[in-house]
Amino acid sequence: MERLTYVAMLVFVVVATLPLEVLLRTRVYARLRRLALVVVCVGVPFVLWDLAATAAGHWRFDHDQTLGLDLPGGLPVEEWLFFLVVPLASVMTLEAVRSMRGWPVGDEAGVPRDAPGGPGEAS
Numbered sequence: 001m002e003r004l005t006y007v008a009m010l011v012f013v014v015v016a017t018l019p020l021e022v023l024l025r026t027r028v029y030a031r032l033r034r035l036a037l038v039v040v041c042v043g044v045p046f047v048l049w050d051l052a053a054t055a056a057g058h059w060r061f062d063h064d065q066t067l068g069l070d071l072p073g074g075l076p077v078e079e080w081l082f083f084l085v086v087p088l089a090s091v092m093t094l095e096a097v098r099s100m101r102g103w104p105v106g107d108e109a110g111v112p113r114d115a116p117g118g119p120g121e122a123s
Helices: 002-023 032-055 077-101
Strands: none
Touching (some): 002 077
């Protein structure tokens, strides 16, 4: 059972934030491109840092608490999933707060799509 510790934490985070999509209509899953950009911008530097730190011996993963499946670079699959789950939960939480407070952001800020500098303008 100890082998499921890390993956159980990841599942808990996803399950705990999932109701925000439905109850508060955060629309995080409806805007997958935005979510993917967040995951890439956050994930890439931290994966590189993780790879370097583990290779240098600064930390390691307790394989008794992971599934034991290592992916490229010697990182457990749970660690790779961490860099997907945590940004997802962060964005979901931010969007939930924004929804509750009524804060407009981006293409929802009342700027017409075709206005100069608006979300519909080509860069």
